[in-house]
Ligand SMILES: Cc1ncc(C[n+]2csc(CCOP(=O)(O)OP(=O)(O)O)c2C)c(N)n1
């Protein structure tokens with residue numbers, strides 16, 4: 001988390017020496033092929049990685065995360081077509097939060113469920129409550145199993161919401177306040193915590209300790225990022241590819 005936070009701060013200690021930032025953070029060592037400033041840009045990259053995994057028979061499964069906005073891009077459609085046709089081990093996860101920046105989805109898409117697009121390419125499309133941890137886990141588990149056993153790709157559409165705007169500093173004038181508040185009441189963490197306590201997986205005090213550990217980890221990451229140096233000006237052209 002420290003190196004990730006440092007990357008978001010553009011610091012030399014970040015995963016990509018501060019040159020990737022939030023838009024292009026990547027760490028192939030962990031299998032993270034990169035965020036992408038091109039909306040839907042990660043979808044063909046994941047599809048190519050799945051092709052590679054299939055050819056190498058590595059048993060790996062590629063996963064692409066993207067937004068509702070990205071699902072209107074050509075790259076999404078081209079990737080799903082080729083992945084289904086070649087039966088590639090890839091899971092497409094669309095986080096449908098109802099808005100692409102400030103554009104409400106109903107202004108730019110006729111159908112209600114993005115998952116319906118999957119059938120046009122010959123793969124299963126699953127709609128899931130994206131704010132339900134176990135529902136997402138189950139859908140993801142099934143899709144990964146399918147991919148790994150050679151049955152090909154799956155499109156999972158997680159219905160969710162973002163609490164804040166697309167980027168910090170953007171005026172939140174395009175969303176009805178009641179809509180934002182209704183989704184905030186549906187936040188996923190508290191119900192899952194409650195579920196784990198009821199199932200006897202965690203005690204209330206263990207849950208509390210876990211939360212404190214996570215907060216401390218985030219605080220430590222922020223402190224590390226803040227105190228790290230920026231990359232030296234003379235390194236500006238190092239580690240860059242075009
Ligand atoms: C190819 C491309 N077109 C346009 C943009 C500008 N842009 C940045 S984010 C965005 C909308 C993305 O919508 P969504 O995928 O739903 O993401 P969210 O706003 O929910 O985070 C657009 C159009 C871009 N970065 N790349």
Ligand SMILES: [Mg+2]
Nearest residue numbers: 067068099100
């Ligand atoms: Mg969106």
